[in-house]
Amino acid sequence: MSYNKKAELLSPAGNYEKLKMAVLYGADAVYLAGKNFGMRAASANFSRDELIAAVYFCHSHNRKLYVTVNVMPHTGEYKELSNYIRFLDAIGVDAVIVSDIGVLSLVREIAPGMEIHISTQASTVSAQTCIAWHKMGAKRVVLARELSLADIREIRDHIPDSLELETFVHGAMCIAYSGRCLLSNYFTGRDANHGACAQSCRWKYSPTAMDLGEANRPDVPSVASAEQEPNGETFFMSSKDMCMIEHIPALEEAGISSYKIEGRVKSAYYTAVVTNTYRMAIDRYRADPSSYKFDPLWAAELDGVSHREYGTGFFFTPPHEDANTVRELGYIREKAYLATCVVDSLTPDADGMYDTLFIQRNKVTLGDRVELISPGKVGRGFAADTLTDVQGNPIDSAPHPSMYFRLKVPFPVYAGDIMRLG
Numbered sequence: 001m002s003y004n005k006k007a008e009l010l011s012p013a014g015n016y017e018k019l020k021m022a023v024l025y026g027a028d029a030v031y032l033a034g035k036n037f038g039m040r041a042a043s044a045n046f047s048r049d050e051l052i053a054a055v056y057f058c059h060s061h062n063r064k065l066y067v068t069v070n071v072m073p074h075t076g077e078y079k080e081l082s083n084y085i086r087f088l089d090a091i092g093v094d095a096v097i098v099s100d101i102g103v104l105s106l107v108r109e110i111a112p113g114m115e116i117h118i119s120t121q122a123s124t125v126s127a128q129t130c131i132a133w134h135k136m137g138a139k140r141v142v143l144a145r146e147l148s149l150a151d152i153r154e155i156r157d158h159i160p161d162s163l164e165l166e167t168f169v170h171g172a173m174c175i176a177y178s179g180r181c182l183l184s185n186y187f188t189g190r191d192a193n194h195g196a197c198a199q200s201c202r203w204k205y206s207p208t209a210m211d212l213g214e215a216n217r218p219d220v221p222s223v224a225s226a227e228q229e230p231n232g233e234t235f236f237m238s239s240k241d242m243c244m245i246e247h248i249p250a251l252e253e254a255g256i257s258s259y260k261i262e263g264r265v266k267s268a269y270y271t272a273v274v275t276n277t278y279r280m281a282i283d284r285y286r287a288d289p290s291s292y293k294f295d296p297l298w299a300a301e302l303d304g305v306s307h308r309e310y311g312t313g314f315f316f317t318p319p320h321e322d323a324n325t326v327r328e329l330g331y332i333r334e335k336a337y338l339a340t341c342v343v344d345s346l347t348p349d350a351d352g353m354y355d356t357l358f359i360q361r362n363k364v365t366l367g368d369r370v371e372l373i374s375p376g377k378v379g380r381g382f383a384a385d386t387l388t389d390v391q392g393n394p395i396d397s398a399p400h401p402s403m404y405f406r407l408k409v410p411f412p413v414y415a416g417d418i419m420r421l422g
Contacts, residue, residue: 005257007257007259007282009029011030011261011274011275012261013031013271014032014264016050018264019054021269021416022271023057023058024416026275026276026278026376027279028064030058031066031068031264032046032067033045033069034048034051036084048087051087051093052091055092055093059092064094065093066096066117067095068096069081069096069098070098070099070103070119070121071099072121073102078106081106082106086110089114095116096114096117097118097119099118099119107137108137115140116140117141117142118141120142120143120144125144125146126155129141130155131163134160139162141165141166142166143167145168145174146177148314148316148317149251152165156256164257165258167258167259169242169259169278170244170262170302171242171274172241173239173240176201183198184196187200188200201239240309240311241307241309241311242262242312243302243310243312245294245298247312247315252289261274267306269335269337270305273304273305273373276301276373280377301378304335304379304420305335306334336362336420337362337420338364338421339364339419340416340418341357341413341416342358342415344413344415345357345414349408353409354408354412355407357404358404359402360401360403360404363397363399364419365397366385367384367385369384369422370384370420372413372417372419372420373417374417379420384407387407388405390404390406
């Protein structure tokens with residue numbers, strides 16, 4: 001394989017706080033959406049003023065920013081969409097992510113210099129389709145999640161080097177073919193292809209004598225036969241979350257241009273930890289591929305964020321052999337995000353401790369066993385046994401949202417470092 005461009009690490013940003021965490025913790029690029037035309041209406045997303053600030057923040061840190069415009073708009077939406085594309089072009093976003101051929105055509109017409117990425121919603125699974133998108137003006141294709149690594153390598157071998165390939169490496173998987181699902185519309189009237197998916201596949205379905213019905217909607221007609229689930233599983237459509245942290249060498253050798261982390265509706269803590277973990281693994285491999293060894297602490301970090309049971313998607317096992325549905329119920333909850341460091345604390349006191357100012361996110365109590373996360377480092381533990389207010393008066397806890405407090409830490413601390421419950 002001749003393609004040897006290093007892949008970027010691409011992180012999600014559902015709001016401005018998450019954007020800052022993505023950049024601080026090692027993302028090469030960030031993807032996000034405005035208030036309209038993106039596929040994650042459940043996240044806060046960005047107003048026009050926030051988009052301007054986001055572009056400035058990313059570019060000032062030498063990072064790229066991509067905006068999702070990957071809904072499938074109806075005819076009456078194109079006037080507003082045209083104005084929005086002109087705005088994105090004017091503020092200097094690095095690319096737009098689209099899935100609809102009409103939107104692609106519109107971008108080419110009114111913003112001919114704008115870089116275009118084809119969304120995973122387009123369900124691209126072949127070199128021929130990649131080349132077709134490229135001829136229409138696409139710089140990058142976000143491949144369908146249903147491809148194996150062997151499929152990706154084959155596509156890379158049959159497309160020009162000027163066309164980039166992006167693939168998801170971590171986060172939620174869709175039970176439908178790259179998001180083309182009608183369950184949300186059927187149960188709630190919320191249009192998944194306009195970013196309003198209710199994630200009906202994650203619901204609990206209760207078996208009756210002859211069929212399966214959604215547990216909280218007993219009057220809605222059933223959607224599947226109970227005979228399909230002989231073991232009585234009731235989350236049979238809920239897919240595992242993808243996690244490829246143990247397979248960085250295989251990803252690096254596949255000719256991928258961008259490793260994408262899913263999770264715009266997840267927390268800022270999630271964005272920081274997942275980005276940080278993949279950054280450490282990628283950098284470790286690139287420093288010396290011949291001596292690279294997987295660090296189990298990286299897996300422990302990813303176990304500490306909100307997720308379903310992990311799997312490797314379809315990178316190694318095709319869909320017809322393993323549907324990648326969860327075996328256990330619900331989410332594995334993330335560790336409590338307690339506080340964020342406000343300013344650098346780099347000078348130790350006489351006892352060798354670093355008196356650090358934090359802003360509270362969740363209640364911190366004197367004596368808590370806590371951990372600090374810093375860019376490029378896994379969590380480091382210590383006891384919160386010197387808790388004070390900002391004037392230095394001892395306190396038993398920091399219970400109030402956004403409360404400032406001080407804590408002595410046994411190592412240097414930088415602005416943006418995260419404190420979590422140990």
